[in-house]
Amino acid sequence: MERRTIEPRPDWQRTVEDQGLIYPLTRYPDDSLRPYWDESAYYVFSLEEVEALEEVVEELHGMCLAAAGHIVATGRLADLGITDPRVAAAVTEAWHRRAELPSVYGRFDLRYDGTGPAKMLEYNADTPTSLVEAASPQWFWMEERFPGADQWNSLHERLIDAWKRQADLLPPGGPLYFAHSVADKLGEDLMTVAYLKETAEQAGLETDWISVEEIGWDPLSGRFVDNKLKFIRSCFKLYPWEWITEDRFAGHVFDTLDNGGGTGSTLWIEPAWKMLLSNKALLAVLWELYPGHPNLLPAYLDGPRDLARTTGWVAKPLLGREGAGVTIHEPGTDPTPRDEPCCYQELAPLPAFDGNHVVLGTWVVEDEAAGLGIRESSGLITDEYARFLPHVIL
Template identity: 45%
Template sequence: MRRVAIEPRRDWRRRAEACGFQFHTIDGAQYWDESAYYAFTLRQIEQDIENPTAEIHRMALDLVDEVVGSETLMERLAIPDAFRDYVAESWRQRDPHLYGRIDLAYDGHGPAKLYEFNYDTPTSLYEAAFFQWEWLENQRERGVLPTDADQFNAIHEALVDRFSELAAQLRPPFHFAAVRDSVEDQGTVEYLHDCAAQGGLPAGLIALEDIGLSEDGRLTDLDDVVIGSLFKLYPLEDLFADSFGAALPRAGVQLVEPAWKLILSNKGVLPLLWERHQGHPNLLPAAFDDGDELPRGWVRKPLFSREGANIEMRYADGRLLRADGPYDGPAIRQALHPLPDFEGRYPLIGSWVVGDRACGMGVREDDTPITRDTSRFLPHAIIGDGCGRMVFAA
């Protein structure tokens, strides 16, 4: 694994906007960064990223099966009482799911370490699935990268195939929804809407703020048509706390992601996995937080925190690094395993699962060891180890 400096394409902004990538710059700060890329070997991808992702995903699903049958585990994960039966029934019915992102710390040597799951509302999808592949193809055409350079990236094809499968499983009409004023979220659902169309699944687009509630407790669109299935780029825990959240268990709507994903979007699964697979090479020691002072060599994470918010990291020498944010409540502790440091730049691997298939990755980079919503997205390439034999390419 190497960080390779490279000259950005002079027309990358035009190309991004022509592809519908409107959030390449967020609040005046550059989000897409092609002034460098991360180079991997085929062996690193297959052995250290792809295979562990598939195994971690299987372990996570096994844990869900255990949690839904245990009030004790539901309590440890702070699943709201009013929604426990709803979450459990969603799993027992095997309500279909679409995708998830597993965040890994990896430096090119030794096993990748699981930081957390983003299995409910994972972002950085479009840039991982589509625009970094556009970058790779263009850089090969220009002779900047070898003609046999590749990427761990079959995300787009996997999404189209998954939507084709979901077409027979979801109740119509199907809608995609996101917060109206979020350019990033709207861009993501528009991309997914296009993937669904390619997979033969017709769907509408609606702002979350425009979803209504009928007198008989059904979710409706702007034409007062009852929504049969809803993809919502909005956290389940926030949805359950919303004004119509209490109606969801009886609304008859299929959620994508389904209610059982509330378990896997919860940092509490990290200590539960460690308790069941202690010593696993891809897991870090973790425990539920007791509220005392954070010991040296540990990280504190609230159960439902996102994008690095409210993370506390105490180094072995006593230094404390903290990220502000809106999250409080119960938390977990995870053994400190710092991200690799490439001259003050700290990359995090986001490894994608679509359906139950590990199918690609993206790299987010920050100037601090905590990855936040402002962290940049950099492309990656597979260079060496016979990369021309790759079967991942989009």
């Protein structure tokens, strides 16, 4: 793994916009615009590194599924903050019926510097973003700048194949809707949903658009409907389940939830059992089940324990995006009480390449490793000001 600098292509901004990345720049607090898509540098991997990372990702995915099964079997949903009986019942049923429910993709965030084992930082298997830039613009960048090279990137093909394989799990009678929230002013959710909709169409599925805010409830039929009062039988939503559970329509969601049993009315993708994988409490359960595993970091739910005096720790809210609420604590620091439940994970500072802190976003489609997206940040927390850099296998 190596970081190399390179001259950006002329008119690179328009190029990546044409390839689907609609926000190539990030606005900073001082009102300046700086590249989010940063092709002034790139990362190089050997084929052996990538093959080893693929094995790690698929092993971690299998371990996460085993941990989810353990949480359900031992009745530990409350450790994830899932205390509402209706939500717990929906997650449990979805887990038991998971073979009947479409489930498409997820993203592991890994710490890796090319010299030691990759370490799992978290798993977003419900609403992961940064998909478009990983699948499309960086592939075309490689073809233009390094023709004949390779890249860890089979995302597009695997997504199309996943929709084809899971088409029979979709209920008949109506399109598969793709929903995003208009509250996302950046456009990241819209861009991600648009790309996934495109892959579903290329797989031969009938699709349609809707925003989450446009989804209506018809009290006469007891169904969710679109803005033309058409029944929504299935919907991919880039909207976290934890938000759905707090929504004023949550009761209707669980009353009409199609968990694959044929008795509900609306099937949601990703399914409710993905709440088990996108919760930071999973990190602590993994460490309980696989203590000392080379690709895991010690993690606990009841406090930092001995991490406070040895390595330091990172406190992560059980739910959150873009590093929100994450705090870093050096060894010897007294534990600070938190208002919300947290996972306390060993401090493993992100490696720095030319002063840039790097996290690997490794993608899973269905159960297989499918690609890599790299983000850099100025600090140790990968936040909304992180930059995306392409990579190549040489």
